[in-house]
Amino acid sequence: MALPAILSVDDDPNVSRAIVRDLRRRYGESYRIVRAQSGADALDALKDMKLRGDPVAVLLADYRMPGMSGIEFLEEAMDLHPAAKRVLLTAYADTNAAIDAINVVDLDHYLLKPWDPPEEKLYPVLDAMLEAWATSGDRPVTEIRVVGHRWSARSSEVREFLARNQCPYRWYMSDEPEGQRLLEAAGADGMRLPVVVTSDGQALVEPTDSELADRVGLSTTPCADFYDIVVIGGGPAGLGAAVYGASEGLRTVLIERTATGGQAGQSSRIENYLGFPDGLSGGQLADRARRQAAKFGAEIVTTRDVVALEVNGSARTVRFADGAALDAHTVILATGVSYRQLPVPGIDDFTGRGVYYGSAVTEAARCADEDVYIVGGANSAGQAAVYLARSARSVTIVVRARSLDASMSHYLIQQIGRNPRIGVRVCSEVIGVEGDDHLSRITVRDNVTGNAETVDAQWLFLFIGAAPRTDWLDGVVVRDEHGYVLSGPDLVVEGRRPHGWDLDRPPQHLETSVPGVFAAGDVRADSAKRVASAVGEGAMAVMLVHRYLARQ
Template identity: 55%
Template sequence: MAPTPRDEHDGAELTVVADMWSPACTVIRTFLARNEIACRWVQPTDQAGRELLTDHGFTVADTPVLFGSDGRTLRPTDEEQLAQWVGLHTKPTSDSYDLLIVGGGPAGMAAALYGASEGLRTILLERWAIGGQAGLSSSIQNYLGFPDGISGSDLTDRARRQACKFGAELVISLRADHLRPTDHGFAVHCTDGITITARSVIVASGATFRTLDIPSVDKFNGRGVFYFSALTEAPLCSGSDVYIVGGANSAGQAAVYFASCARRVIMLVRADSLAVEMSTYLIEQIEAIPAIEVRTGVEVVDASGDTHLEHLTLRDRTTGAVEQVPATWLFAFIGADPATEWLDGSFARDDRGYLLTGPDIAIVDGSDSPWPLSRPPLHLETTVPGVFAAGDVRAFNGHRVAGAVGEGSMAVMLVHKFLGD
């Protein structure tokens, strides 16, 4: 059976000494939480933190420092090193597979499960953490079979165990950097120099979050400003005011989630109404929670503070009036772009960069046709024959967990057809 992504880690205990307001601390906290690695956090200025540092010959300037229960220590320089140190499965066990999947969100995990359970030697590469965007959801209410909802981390854990049970190899902290056809299939080159070959590929790399792109706000990333993260930070926001930027379902879910612990949740929505982007069930839920205030037609234009976020400047988009409000916590959920930067120009895309597949590939007669063969493309096949796309990365996908899971599963059936099994 293939190694699970957490084989060597299970049972270990970690202590992290890091300043809560340092960006490096946020990266570590998010990485460990997303990979479901339990740890104890200690401020470097607390007595326990000072003692741990001194006992191991470190100073506050060396933080963040990780301490293992076995006496090992680490000053992490990047996520890959951190992943290796905590014992995640970061290297493939072979260099050749039947099916290679890029992306460990719902689409990729469904493909891994079906690929492995139907006899394909299957490997999945995930650059960050299994679960993808869905892993960040506090409560997924619209996924079939879970009438009371399920948290993203619970769904992820179930998917991971199920895929591993069938022998799928899940590799964490490995980023696909380039894909090229070979005589017998494809080679995927990864950022750390590893190359993996496979007879077929499913691209399930989903979408990457947009940031506000306001320099004064970016300055506070991880120090009061957070993107698409709620689960990790929520315990720290207890009793505070929380600002949420965005008007789609992910922002709505976060508002509901924070309302259970924050003093007040203020949603800042650029559109004139939540109905523009949000599902009706969520709007009704938000309207029923007195602690949530929805401000429409408003945008963030500036931020200020000393060591962390202290004030936001908001602008009314209709009148142009600006106001400054005290704010310590800002969570932005403002959309995402397709994660296709690692694929070259032989993959046809729509005007927003999402991959075109199957019947959506316009078959143009002559040399302009993006499809190179005389047979028509299979349903989820990209313009590179034998490479399929599933989930949010695909054009005309509904950007829902159920759609991603369905497409991931269906892509495996098409892979079988392509391979002639």
């Protein structure tokens, strides 16, 4: 953690050296003494410290400096570091100007030059200021800072990316004072948002996920060209496969396009997972699994989009969107599913601006004392409703079915029924959205009566259906009519093996129509669509990989 700074700026080299010498003698062990010889240089230093999150305790500026006077410097410096104490160094003839500066820059003190002896004229003044500053609460910010617009879709995506990848951050709106100070320090005009300031003080303007991942320490490039297992997808099935593959000595790499955890990683509370009677969040589960996989030596690569799978002799080749490729003996498909888009005209315009797909945890704090609507009747929707109801004024679940019984776990239905803040509108659906720069109203239709009602709503969370991410497997791996990957016995129809299967044996239980390529979790046809079963299938796939490799 950086030491708090005491900055001195004076254009006279002799005076500058003298003040810094005295400051270091008294405060050098506990404070960082920074010296500048012009107001412009001092402001540049302060901007760098602002971006790094370094605290600034005291600013000492000479009154008469060419180009920028001490008062002008302090006036600009207080916009960057408003908590820093401000001292003006003046000659005796300038004391009236110094007194006037108290009203201009809220000056804390002025010192006459020379200040000898410092034990009588300098240190007592600064001791009092530093004591007052230490109780002011100005502390270094070591985590990532994100400056954005409240209703910016990309700002929302960046926040969710950081949260799901377990990267601590602070959020500042671009129109609040601290947000504006960070934008000024970064040299950003506020038109291109978000601006992300990393913990080492680097400012990223409108960064892509890959750029962000590189700067926050996430791995984005595999360390080798060939592996025993390439796991595609970082949900529970993929993480389970990575843990068991690496723990059994197989060279394992997991490729994830956004963040580990998958849909389960976005769950606010999972209470029916074996071994956790008090429940845990999806983020906690994903973080523990990721650390466990890394402990055994699995590589985890993020922000890489897989676009093709090829068979090249005994190798299985995975191709990325950027043209790079990776080879392995085997591949485990664990890409899971994504939420379906709500087929309502104009809804895409509000994504990230009041309409969110499965990001209740990230946005929950901003929903305090608001009316929230959730579309969906499965466990993810129920978990979000219970979580949001902690702070929201009301939560309304909109579901097309006659009840939640067929799609939601019993324990969640009981919790929803006991919570007076949660209501359920059955046999209903959202058919319209309205707003300007963000969502303001939605229209809900009762499918029994046909009546439609428009209500005020700034928050709409969607947890509807599931679609497998398997278009990139077209023509390579056999899928069902919905896009789910067929495996094992499902591939054998009337005793006939899948087209192109040239081995004497039938496909193993989780093996796809391509030997050595396995499917696990929600992407597999007729899977259980539960976290525990996905983890189990990931582990089982590794066992089948061993069998496959033993026969090669």
